[in-house]
Amino acid sequence: MTTQVRTEPITVNLGPQHPSTHGVFRMRVTFDGEEIIDVEPIFGYLHRGSEKLAEERTYVQVVTLTDRMDYVGSMLNNQAYMLAVEKLGNVEPAPRGVWLRMIASELQRIASHLVAVGFLIQDLGAWGTPLIYTMREREKILDLFEMLCGARITNSYLRPGGVFMDAPAEFWPAMNAVLDELPPRIDDLDDLLTDNDIIFSRTKGVSVLTPEQMLDASITGPMLRAAGVDWDLRHRDPYDYYDQVTFERPLHTAGDNFARYWVRVQEMRESIKIIRQCEKLIEPGPVRPEHDDVPWLLRPPIGDAYAAIEHSKGELGFYLVSDGSISPYRCHVRAPSLINLTLLREMLVGELLADMFVSFGSVDINMGEVDR
Amino acid sequence: MIGLGLLKAMRVTLRNALKAPFTIQYPDRKVGIVGAAKEEGKSPIGLVATQPVTAAKAAMSMYSVPVNIPQNRRFRGNEFTWYEDRCTGCASCAKYCPLGIIEIVTSPGGFDVQEGESYAIDVFDIDIGRCMFCGLCVEACPYDALHMGSHFERSKYERDALVIPVDELRQALKEPSSWFRPQFEERDYDPFRDGAEDDHYKVGRHEKPSDETLDERWVEER
Ligand code: SF4
Ligand code: SF4
Secondary structure, eight states: OOOOOOOOEEEEEEOSBOGGGSSBOEEEEEEETTEEEEEEEEOOTTOOOHHHHHTTSOTTTHHHHHHTTSTTOHHHHHHHHHHHHHHHHTOOOOHHHHHHHHHHHHHHHHHHHHHHHHHHHHHTTOOSHHHHHHHHHHHHHHHHHHHHHSOSSSOOOEETTEESSOOOTTHHHHHHHHHHHHHHHHHHHIIIIITOHHHHHHHTTSSOOOHHHHHHTTOOTHHHHTTTOOOOHHHHSOOTTGGGSOOOOOOOSSOSHHHHHHHHHHHHHHHHHHHHHHHHHOOOSOSSOOTTTSOSSOOOOSEEEEEEEEETTEEEEEEEEEOSSSSOSEEEEEOHHHHHGGGHHHHHTTSBHHHHHHHHHHTOOOHHHHHO | OTTHHHHHHHHHHHHHHTSOOOOOOOSEEEEOHHHHHHHHTSOHHHHHHHOHHHHHHHHTTOEEEEOOOOOOTTOOEEEEEEOTTTOOOOOHHHHHOTTOOEEEEEEEEEEETTTEEEEEEEEEEEETTTOOOOOHHHHHOTTSOEEEESOOOOOOSSSGGGEEOHHHHHHSOOOOOOTTOHHHHHTTOOTTSTTOOOOHHHHOOSOOOOHHHHHIIIIITO
């Protein structure tokens, strides 16, 4: 005989200072027993006004602000911003600079996915170990960035039309060593997690999102590809030289937490392939246009431009308006983290308390980018 | 199948458990008697015989050796290297800083037949408490007078102590990083090598334009 326990809805406030919220994020969650019946996400605690600050800085100075938006994907942010500036100012980029920034941004994509996977597993309750495995690999990529541009997180490596300085001679062997080491480590990750029964039972079929739901909410990136929608800007609308490299787009059809995790792991392998191809195609030459063509105090003609890239989290776009002066009149960022969060309620309602942070982590958000 | 996946995962964990740790102990790491003897330049037996106190400390793992973290030469360190004799006081660096934290005050200096009028630098303060080490000031300096440093240990108890005043900049150790200074890398300069180049003239500057290019720039283009 089953006994009916009468439960009452209870509202719990989570965050903003909560270790599982990947930053300062607050959720007002209503539970009925262990089941979530309502979620109200509240954000804005990390708002630093980057878009406004950009309005009083020169086009090159703004690159330091983009570093700090999504701080686990700085190179990708730099790239999106530079594409917008180049479009706005009709800058012809230097080929070697473009190849270098493609290499840098693919490395960054691997690093960013490693963080996403590591923290997702941490949210599952595997405290420490898998996270440290992924952090160890990420550390090597950050070392490469230090070689390239002197900083690990706040890179500021890109400049309008290319990069600020060519890669040093010691970079290429170091990068090859890292790329050789990575595939076995990703296989390890597969052994450790992808085939793991505990992970299976915890993530399969949890927080399923349908392609229609996601398309309606403009969700992009690995989240969308995990539901089988083949949408990758590198392939659909190639920027830089992505039309000259070949890569596959891993797709999963489930649209659940496991699919989102799986797509990220596979994308790391594709990024390695892209870097290998870039390395073959790169040719010696200048890494940025002459100063006479692209001065430091760039004054783009009056107009506006929008450029978007496939960030590790989704479509990252910069919309710049120029009034002909040395700083943008308006700078708007289409932040994938923010837009991917909009389906949080649909993801969480009906799920259990223990899966809440797993689903939240599988979105792979970065509060620095959500609030800007 | 339940179980096989877990066994596979256990294999990875075991393999990693048997490896040496990847983490680096900072700023120092504890060593035993053997490590202590190596640090003191003695054999372990010699250490016990001559320095029993040190040996006892090491045995109780109270002896530590400093750890040097390998850094790359482009590392944007937090003490700036500034060469006063090259600086003209043009304040390009101050204008280019996104945060405006460089303060420069100059006064008319002497007159040199070769170089023309010069300015004496009275104040050249960098408030590194607000600095984000982006290196744009270094990029802006047209005379190679300002460089990023190559060190990072500069914690202070007070905010005011984080301002680098001009006197400190003058006396600071000159170990510039090669950030935005390609000529350093061409000449294989490494700030972390022992006895790193103190004499900046050997390290070099941007190529001085030849008289012909200057003629072309100033006479023919106008
Ligand atoms: S490193 Fe950047 S923030 Fe610091 S003084 Fe130079 S320009 Fe300003
Ligand atoms: S830009 Fe260079 S030369 Fe000009 S004031 Fe700054 S340090 Fe001196």
